[in-house]
Amino acid sequence: MPDGREVDQAELLDVAKDEDRARSLHRTLRSLSTDPDPKLREMATAVLRGDLTAEQAFTDPEYMAALFSGAAEVRRAGEKRSVAEAGGRFDDWQQERRAEDERERSEQDAQRHVEKTRSVPKHLAGPGRYYGLGGPRPEDRFRHR
Secondary structure (H helix, E strand, O other): OOOOOOOOHHHHHHHHOOOHHHHHHHHHHHHHOOOOOOOHHHHHHHHHOOOOHHHHHOOOOHHHHHHHHHHHHHHHHHHHHHHHHHHHHHHHHHHHHHHHHHHHHHHHHHHHHHHHHOOOOOOOOOOOOOOOOOOOOOHHOOOOO
């Protein structure tokens, strides 16, 4: 987004109802923000910036018309494909989605791990536990007290 602010998946939970759907909705909004349809781009960008809630976007008649129009085009294109071609593309798409979901989950897990390890538990803090704030200085380690 131009100003650097982008809503995260958690902010879409009120509409999506669970983390997987919120992740999928967030990914879809990012994709729609570069869509050729200007109305869909406008809607997705506004939701991602936080200027518009997802609920507001999905109840706006103009945005819904643009979404349904895009869905109708996808349906027509799908009807023109052979079953084998469509099945192969769908399998490829599913594999890409699974890989992307796994990548996002591992990034979230890594972030949680970093956040968890940043703070020192109270039972480990204090003198003699580590060389940090409140702990002994390394030069004092071998000095008789």
